[in-house]
Every structure is written in C-alpha cells, then in structure tokens.
Amino acid sequence: xxxxxxxxxxxxxxxxxxxxxxxxxxxxxxxxxxxxxxxxxxxxxxxxxxxxxxxxxxxxxxxxxxxxxxxxxxxxxxxxxxxxxxxxxxxxxxxxxxxxxxxxxxxxxxxxxxxxxxxxxxxxxxxxxxxxxxxxxxxxxxxxxxxxxxxxxxxxxxxxxxxxxxxxxxxxxxxxxxxxxxxxxxxxxxxxxxxxxxxxxxxxxxxxxxxxxxxxxxxxxxxxxxxxxxxxxxxxxxxxxxxxxxxxxxxxxxxxxxxxxxxxxxxxxxxxxxxxxxxxxxxxxxxxxxxxxxxxxxxxxxxxxxxxxxxxxxxxxxxxxxx
Numbered sequence: 001x002x003x004x005x006x007x008x009x010x011x012x013x014x015x016x017x018x019x020x021x022x023x024x025x026x027x028x029x030x031x032x033x034x035x036x037x038x039x040x041x042x043x044x045x046x047x048x049x050x051x052x053x054x055x056x057x058x059x060x061x062x063x064x065x066x067x068x069x070x071x072x073x074x075x076x077x078x079x080x081x082x083x084x085x086x087x088x089x090x091x092x093x094x095x096x097x098x099x100x101x102x103x104x105x106x107x108x109x110x111x112x113x114x115x116x117x118x119x120x121x122x123x124x125x126x127x128x129x130x131x132x133x134x135x136x137x138x139x140x141x142x143x144x145x146x147x148x149x150x151x152x153x154x155x156x157x158x159x160x161x162x163x164x165x166x167x168x169x170x171x172x173x174x175x176x177x178x179x180x181x182x183x184x185x186x187x188x189x190x191x192x193x194x195x196x197x198x199x200x201x202x203x204x205x206x207x208x209x210x211x212x213x214x215x216x217x218x219x220x221x222x223x224x225x226x227x228x229x230x231x232x233x234x235x236x237x238x239x240x241x242x243x244x245x246x247x248x249x250x251x252x253x254x255x256x257x258x259x260x261x262x263x264x265x266x267x268x269x270x271x272x273x274x275x276x277x278x279x280x281x282x283x284x285x286x287x288x289x290x291x292x293x294x295x296x297x298x299x300x301x302x303x304x305x306x307x308x309x310x311x312x313x314x315x316x317x318x319x320x321x322x323x
Contacts, residue, residue, distance in 0.1 A: 002150035003069055003117060004124050010051050010066060015148060017067040017077055018043075027069070027077045029148070040064060069149070071117040081138050084114035085179070085204065088233045089312060094122050096317045097175040097200045101126055106169065106176045106193055108132040108162045108186060110142045115177070120151050128154055130169065134161040162186045167193045178203040183210065184217040191221045191320060198322045206313040214316055223318035230314055235304040244295040 010016060014030050020040065028036060036043040041060030048057060053068040067073060072087055085093070093115065099105065099122040110116060110133035119129050133139035139159040146152045160168070163182055166189035176190040176199070183203040190201055201223065203214050211228055218226055 003071070003074070004121060004151060004154075006053075006068060008052055010048055010053060012049055015069055016048070016053075017069050017073045019065040019067050025067075025073065025077050027074070038064075071121050074117050075114045078112055078114060080112055081141065082109075082111040084112045086114070086312070088231045089204070089315060090115055090118045092229070092231050092315060093177065093202055093204075094118060096315070097177070097202055099123055099127075099175060103127045103174040104130070104172055106130050106132070106167055106173045106190070108167075108178055108180060109134060110139060110157065111179065112138075113142050113145055115179075116142070116146075116155065117149070117151075119177075120154050124154060128156070130156050130158065130167070130173075132158045132160050132162050132167065134159070162189055169193045171196050174199050176201045181210075183214050187214065187217045187221055187223075191223075194320050196323055198320050201318050201320065203316045204313050205316065206311075208314065211314045211316055218316075218318045222323070223320050225319040226316065227318070228314050228316045230311065232311070236301045237304050238299055238301050240297060241300050242295050242297050 007014075010030060012030055012032055016028055016030060017025050018028050018036070018038070019025050020038065030045050030048055032046060032049065034045040036045065038059075040062035043057065043059050043064065048066055051057065051066065054065060056063050056065055071090075075084065075087055075090070078084070097105070099119065101123060103123045104127060105119050105123060107116060107119060107129060108131070110131040116129060116131055123129065131142070133142060136159050139157050143152075143157040146155050146157065158168075163180060163185035166186075170192050172195065173190075173193045174195060176193060178186055178190065178201070180186055180203075183205060187201070187203075194201070201218070203211075205211050205214065215226055215228070
C-alpha cells in the first residue's frame with residue numbers, strides 16, 4: 001500500500017484510516033495477530049486483512065469502516081509532533097506555488113509531515129521533495145513515516161538548520177516553502193536554491209510582524225509580486241423554508257345550503273366518540289387549510305452552529321524571475 005498508489009485490498013503492513021464517524025478517525029498499521037480496542041469493542045487485525053478498502057467491518061459493539069489513506073485524511077489523523085497546517089492553507093499553498101508533476105520543492109521545517117504528504121502528491125510521480133527539520137528526533141520520525149507510507153523515493157529528509165547553515169542546494173528548486181520562526185534568515189538561502197529560470201516562494205507566519213520583516217527581506221533579495229493572504233474557512237447550512245402568503249381576508253362566501261339530516265337522540269353517538277371525531281375533523285381541516293394556503297418556497301443559508309476555525313497564520317507568496 002502506498003499513499004500515492006491505490007490498492008483495492010488491505011494487506012499486512014498497510015497504514016489504514018479507521019473511520020468511526022465523520023469526526024472520529026485514527027490511523028493504524030495492520031499486523032497479523034494484533035487487536036485494536038476502541039469504543040465499538042475489540043477489532044482483530046486478521047478480520048481486516050484481504051478486505052476491500054471502504055468495507056464495513058463488524059466489531060463486538062458496532063461496526064467501523066477501513067479507508068485508504070490520502071493526504072487529507074492523514075492531515076486530520078496524524079500524530080502531532082508540532083502544530084500543523086490544515087487543508088484550507090495547504091490547498092492555497094499548492095495552488096500558489098504552481099506545483100505540478102516533476103517539480104522540485106524545498107520545505108523547511110518538516111514538523112509532523114502534514115504539508116509534506118500533500119506536496120509529494122502534487123509533484124508525483126517524477127518530482128522530488130527536499131524537506132529540512134532542525135530537530136533530530138522529528139526528522140528521524142518523519143523519515144520513518146515516509147518509508148512506511150512508501151513514498152521515500154520521492155522525498156529526502158535533512159536534519160539541518162537552514163537559517164544558519166542554508167539548504168546546501170543551488171539552482172535546482174522550482175518552489176520553496178518556509179515555516180520558520182525567523183524566515184527572513186532563510187530567504188537569501190532560498191534564493192540560491194531556486195532555479196536560475198525563476199521560481200516561487202511561500203512563507204507561513206502566525207504574526208504580522210514576521211510578515212513585515214519577511215516582505216522587506218524578499219524585496220531586498222529581488223523577489224517580486226509579493227502577496228500576503230489569510231485563509232479562513234466558514235461553513236454555512238442551507239435549508240428549505242416554506243412561508244405562507246399574507247391572508248388579506250378575501251374569501252368566497254359559503255353559499256352551500258345546510259343539508260344536514262336531523263338526528264334523533266337515540267341515533268347520536270356517545271359523547272366520548274363524538275369529541276374524538278370532532279378533534280380528528282378539526283386537525284384534518286387545519287392540515288387541509290395549510291396545504292391549500294398559497295405559499296412561497298425558497299432556500300436560506302445561515303452560519304453553522306459549530307465553532308468556526310479562527311486565525312491560523314499568514315501566507316506570503318513571492319516570485320523570483322529569471323536572472
């Protein structure tokens with residue numbers, strides 16, 4: 001199983017996404033003889049092997065589904081070693097950097113690998129990602145995950161502080177991404193790493209003061225088309241509403257004659273039955289009146305009741321033209 005190549009069947013050693021609900025998922029590595037304890041009971045790994053991805057797997061107290069991993073699913077389920085970028089920012093980064101198959105991308109720092117998986121997918125199958133992490137344990141763990149996810153042939157992990165030591169690469173990158181406390185220190189090194197034919201750079205910073213200093217350095221290094229943006233996700237609920245038209249009191253007079261037959265006391269139904277019949281008739285008349293009342297049907301939108309995601313960071317993009 002590879003994050004880049006879809007396989008229909010689940011095999012031993014595969015990394016899969018256990019789906020409990022839309023908001024409850026987690027990754028697992030399938031191994032024979034292993035068991036998984038969760039809210040729906042015990043799940044034996046042997047019961048998953050050779051099943052089709054997306055299958056409904058019965059547990060002792062319910063069922064789950066086993067999904068094939070993707071970059072988006074990995075972002076919402078990965079083990080956090082650092083703060084991560086989410087799909088809202090990731091999609092903007094991939095688009096603005098103009099990534100496509102065959103591109104060479106430099107990333108610093110690697111962190112938990114959320115963006116790394118999306119970058120690898122964007123430049124596959126002939127591109128390459130060079131990702132840099134100054135923290136040794138995090139870089140080693142990221143390298144292990146790339147091997148486990150079978151994308152190691154498309155990524156090289158470096159344990160290095162690019163702010164002080166640079167990338168060590170010259171005239172080879174199509175794009176550079178920086179997620180650093182002091183990105184302005186790495187911008188001159190990024191310029192050297194970009195191809196002489198030009199390229200794009202992106203810097204992610206949570207504070208506007210970082211953005212201001214980065215923009216000044218970008219201009220000093222000859223970058224153009226500077227643009228800073230903030231990606232915020234706001235969800236809305238769409239519902240159908242039916243509103244009756246105003247009743248202006250214009251009704252046709254009832255001209256029908258009363259043709260009710262006279263009923264003797266002996267023929268009248270019991271009082272209880274009569275009251276139930278009157279109630280049922282009243283409800284039926286109200287329902288009929290509502291259905292016959294002219295109304296207008298239209299769709300309305302309103303913000304979802306769930307908590308909206310707030311500020312994550314600023315994305316600053318710039319272009320280095322051929323030199």
